[in-house]
Amino acid sequence: LAKTTQPISMDSYEGQEVNITCSHNNIATNDYITWYQQFPSQGPRFIIQGYKTKVTNEVASLFIPADRKSSTLSLPRVSLSDTAVYYCLVGDGPFGYSSASKIIFGSGTRLSIRP
Amino acid sequence: DARVTQTPRHKVTEMGQEVTMRCQPILGHNTVFWYRQTMMQGLELLAYFRNRAPLDDSGMPKDRFSAEMPDATLATLKIQPSEPRDSAVYFCASGLLGTPKGNTEAFFGQGTRLTVV
Numbered sequence: 001l002a003k004t005t006q007p008i009s010m011d012s013y014e015g016q017e018v019n020i021t022c023s024h025n026n027i028a029t030n031d032y033i034t035w036y037q038q039f040p041s042q043g044p045r046f047i048i049q050g051y052k053t054k055v056t057n058e059v060a061s062l063f064i065p066a067d068r069k070s071s072t073l074s075l076p077r078v079s080l081s082d083t084a085v086y087y088c089l090v091g092d093g094p095f096g097y098s099s100a101s102k103i104i105f106g107s108g109t110r111l112s113i114r115p
Numbered sequence: 116d117a118r119v120t121q122t123p124r125h126k127v128t129e130m131g132q133e134v135t136m137r138c139q140p141i142l143g144h145n146t147v148f149w150y151r152q153t154m155m156q157g158l159e160l161l162a163y164f165r166n167r168a169p170l171d172d173s174g175m176p177k178d179r180f181s182a183e184m185p186d187a188t189l190a191t192l193k194i195q196p197s198e199p200r201d202s203a204v205y206f207c208a209s210g211l212l213g214t215p216k217g218n219t220e221a222f223f224g225q226g227t228r229l230t231v232v
Contacts, residue, residue, distance in 0.1 A: 041226075043119075087158075105150075105157065
């Protein structure tokens with residue numbers, strides 16, 4: 001499983017766009033990039049997943065450059081409720097088939113949103 | 116609304132006692148994970164099962180921890196004897212992984228907050 005590196009913490013203000021970048025220099029050809037969000041006292045929950053270029057859903061956008069060695073999670077117009085830890089993961093994607101598929105979390109980025 | 120259910124939500128026990136945590140995965144999911152979360156270590160994968168068979172439990176202290184899936188609707192994590200350093204939040208998650216149909220994300224339960232005094 002490719003190792004990921006992301007900032008330990010970030011601060012921003014309500015209404016701002018927040019971009020969290022994750023480095024994954026050893027990403028494999030078949031790997032997907034997945035982001036999870038964890039609120040205090042809750043389990044992590046899936047936010048978004050992508051393979052290349054750009055993916056957007058109702059929660060966030062994920063930008064992946066052509067070399068795929070990094071990715072950026074973009075949260076538009078954050079609110080106080082976006083305060084959470086965000087995890088970047090690299091591994092088997094939705095169409096992967098591995099008998100040993102598992103999900104490993106790194107340290108995550110603690111995002112704090114201020115009024 | 117399918118969800119992963121963990122019991123108990125909170126557990127306080129004395130050192131040396133046995134602790135059993137239970138998890139009901141989402142129906143139809145073939146993979147069940149056990150994670151432990153602490154401030155110092157973050158989210159650690161302890162063990163996971165595929166179709167009820169243990170695939171990897173290398174993250175678990177073998178001398179005191181054991182994980183089982185007696186049936187498809189129940190996964191258990193047992194600590195015997197418990198120690199203060201086991202105090203943490205234990206999460207169970209389930210998903211559909213490693214099949215020709217592809218992989219879903221992991222769906223997490225609310226966790227069991229364990230305090231060993």
